[in-house]
Structures are given as structure tokens and as C-alpha cells.
Amino acid sequence: IAGITQAPTSQILAAGRRMTLRCTQDMRHNAMYWYRQDLGLGLRLIHYSNTAGTTGKGEVPDGYSVSRANTDDFPLTLASAVPSQTSVYFCASSEHFGITEAFFGQGTRLTVV
């Protein structure tokens, strides 16, 4: 079934540890996105990629990094996790950046303790 797969689905992480959230899509979409969702704040864009090889900063990029080595994969790395990064993280993709509808992965629930 075509779509977006995120891993892990949930994780408890000690503060200060490094963590990479994985995202893979098989729809050959050009654009990919990472959002975090927090109660009362909605979905906020962390980083995005227009196409393979390019990335850009979203609304809340600090403490996160991304790479886009190929079309399918868009990992999100927390270099040194802090409790404020406790959130639900969603990866999404769209055929083109911002123009067409975004499709979301199932989410990763991350708790930093």
C-alpha cells in the first residue's frame, strides 16, 4: 500500500541523547515535511524539503536537523534531546511543495525525560 511510513511509532528518550526519526514515502512525491503537534499549538512546521538534495527551515527548526539524500527518505535528527521536544511528530509529503495536498504518516510519539 502506497503511503508514508514513520519509525519508531513511539519512543522514550533520555535528555541529552541523540535520536533520528525515520520517514519513508513511496509515492515519488517531490516535497516532504516534518511537523510537531502539541496540545493547543496545533501542527507546526519544523523543516521541509522541496526536492531531493534541498532542505529548508520551518517555523520551529531549532534543535532539529534534516537531510534529503534521495526522494523517498527524510530523516529528522534531534542532536541532543530536551524535554521541550516531547511531542507527536508527523512526517508528510506532497507532490509539489505547498501547491498540492499533503499526506501524513502515522506519527511518532516522542517523550524526552
Next chain:
Amino acid sequence: QKEVEQNSGPLSVPEGAIASLNCTYSDRGSQSFFWYRQYSGKSPELIMSIYSNGDKEDGRFTAQLNKASQYVSLLIRDSQPSDSATYLCAVKGDGTASKLTFGTGTRLQVTL
């Protein structure tokens, strides 16, 4: 002022009634508007998109856009308990470089 504003709810409607969900946005140049439905603990899923003023109907759902008033709404006719979810409004600004901005969502409860 938030870029995309929604009433957090909960909005409670009886089964069979019309649910009306509203969204306002601040960027007058916005061009694309989307409604996503998110069940508790699940990811958002697209249910409607609208790009020009007026109404767009898809089954029991109708999206309404008024760019002059910077207002987009979603009507759900014959509401069902399975429609109980949080509905997220998303707006894309003008230009290919602009990003999709989400509202915080309105929680809808359809009661029996």
C-alpha cells in the same frame, strides 16, 4: 494574531444535524485552503480542498471560501457519530515558496 484561527470547541451537534466549522486567516494573498480530519491518536487526513471563492461540495461535505472576508468554512450535513474528530484548517500563502500553515483545530462531537 495567529495566521490561521479556529475555535477549539468542542462543537457539539446531534446526529443528523449540520455541523459548521469556521476558520479565518490573516494572509490576504493566500491561495489554497484545505480541511483535514484528525481522529484522536491518528494522523491528519485530507477531506476537502478549495481554491476559489464560493462553495465546493463532496458528498456530505461542503467547503465555503470567501477571500474578501478571509474566511473558510466546512459544513458537514447529516452528521454521524463517526464524524466526531478534530478538524484542521490549513492555508497556503501566495507564491510557490510559501508554506502550509495549520490552525489549531476544532473538536467536533456528534451526539446520539
